Amino acid sequence: MPNSEFFDVLEVRDPEAREDALMGALAAHVAQAKASAPYYARLLADVAPDAICTRAALASLPLTRKSDLSAIQAEHPPFGGLTTIPAGRLARIFVSPGPIYDPEAGGRDYFRFARALYATGLRSGQILHNTFSYHLTPAGVMLECGARALGCAVVPAGPGNTELQARAIAHLRPQAYAGTPDFLKTILEKGDELGLDLSSIRRGHVTAGPYFPALRQYYAERGLTVLQSYGTADLGLIAYESEAREGMILDEHVIVEIVRPGTGEVLPDGEVGEVVVTLLSPEYPLIRFATGDLSAVLPGRSPCGRTNTRIRGWLGRADQATKVKGMFVRPEQVAEIARRFPALGRLRLVVERAGDADAMTLHAEAAEPAPGLAERLAEALREVTKLRGAVALASPGSLPNDGKVIDDRRPVG
Template identity: 60%
Template sequence: MSYYDPLETRDPEEREADLMDKLARQVAHAKETTHHYFQTLAGINPFDCTTRDALARLPLTRKRDLIELQKKHPPFGGLNALASGRAKRVFASPGPIYELQGMDMDPWRMARVLYAAGFRHGELIHNCYSYHFTPGAFMMEGGARKLGCAVFPGGTGQTEQQVRAIADLRPDGYVGTPSFLRIIVEKAEETGADISSLKKACVSGEALPGVTRAWLAERGIAVRQCYATADIGAIAYETEAEDGLVVEEELLVEIVRPGTGDPVAPGEVGEVVVTGFNPDYPLIRFATGDLSALLPGRSPCGRSNVRLRGWLGRADQTTKVRGMFVHPEQVAEIGRRHPEIRRLRLVVDNPEGQDRMTLHCEIGEGAESLAERVVADLREVTKLRGGIAFAAPGGLPNDGKVIEDSRVY
């Protein structure tokens, strides 16, 4: 078994101690160097932030709020410790959301991800992420350069030219979306082009269906997934075990109940929250808006960090009912008022064309005595009338859904 460095197999307690030390230092750095954290972490002593419990008490920075933050404090919402004029590059993701790249070659930590996908020093990588506006291509290129690989900047589209370049240059592997890789292989088979040099791929940006993985494997291409965002970079990555996604070494990852910052029990689906240690763009408890869950045990590949099940949906399930927005945070507020309720799920449907809300509550005993108070709290918090239904412990699905919109139009 081959690893990028010894960090991947270190004792979990050693890793946790290292991350907690870095957390305290990063909180201090963020408070000192950014407008946003100077305000939101006021009153926080950074060097008290040395445990998971202390981390869970810090406020979230939500991805969905970045657009408004950046309007108030352009261009980066006051989250940047590095001035834009000193950045190597500035990017725009859909929204738009602006991100900067500091002077580090691989601030997104993609070298480890590529190594786990089988790439090695001296190889040529065909890069089919976009080089336009967004950082995707540069994220992979930075990791490739750190790993000692050359990169062909294929970008997106122009399938026939991509096939010709692969046939001529004989790259060792591909990075890009899995769907575009399949399009390239199909075009090569259609035209008779020899692209057999492609033996591996590191894919991201969309789901990798099992049928696509198998189809590519039949053609000699081993595919590994990476879970990453433009703001954070690599969060977790797949290894040869193909059993969950191993969390990147330089991150603190939490799974929290949607609409709150409260960590969920191991194995429960919730929102992925990440704290990174990038000194130029420090993000503390960055709520990605993605759903996932932790897998139990250690990866069969031997890496000792925790694993994610993969992308399981979106955490922001805000919906509009009778002209009013209902948010996961409102459902969470009802849960805080009634801690005896183990799990909540607000189901919105429209029998006979009329919107209807029903709050499903997972509880052990005493449901009858709660009903009237929960219905009243539902109306007070959402400003909408709704019903209530009770379920036994374990009766609601473990899928991270707080609001389920079941309306049929």
């Protein structure tokens, strides 16, 4: 779609057509993963791929957790059997903290960031000043490949060296910045201090850090359009912001579910839960990949005209495991209690200090509490966690919709 406000026709297709296309590709994707990736051959041994053609069928498959990748890869190096091609045929191999080894297959824009950069306003013939790291981790390459796919030149600046960055911008006159949300402010302030003209930068694409309202306001007051995206080293782009600035729009090549933390149970739209992604990549066919991040689906469509589902962006971490009296308590255990009491609403296990000891209180939403409900919940809490705790019943809708099922309020240090 040359000279369009949209990257391609996929962004504005009818939502039903998009869903049909995604579900139509899903069964073949599962079949290929099972046939070509040893990890999925084991994990999906009893799964008939042809049956995985709906969201309900997808939700029946097991999760693969990002938090487990390091151990999976250590047991079956280099990639845990999750890739479908030999390591020597990849374009690049990255190392993320963990360590986790992230593959990049060949292709023009493997991580799909061109779409997000286009929504930010980057166009062919412009220059992107890219401050993401090119050392071991993939962020620098992700944004560079996206920009090159759009026909843009890239300054591979990397992080740090603030004065040198400011002088390079003043000399090269790039139109756009890519990097963490706060580093652009640091560069601009250094430019002000040095009396440099950095006015060529009119747009910024930020990710890999919190984008606080005060920072948005700072950029707006300087007349800059600075938008954000959400992705991971494993998956590439998941969602991106448009100039409507109303949530993040899902990439066209992922299937996203929001599940109850500690489970694979899909939550209704609007409920905060863990982001689970199925990546429609033949080389790295991640299926129900649990990111450990929290978000929620937003209702309706974006005012910008893009028709894909929107999420609220990054809302925190889903892995809320904590130690109580020397024993781990995990979100999966709270989910098990919820399964035993299906009439309840949200549950939240609050951990505090009572004097010199740890204390747990299970808060549970109950519309019409039956006699003895609190006592039965306390017993279930003890059975599941092997620890004693109090129970506090709450009215429906009174617990926060923030995805938090374990709230550790003990002071740090």
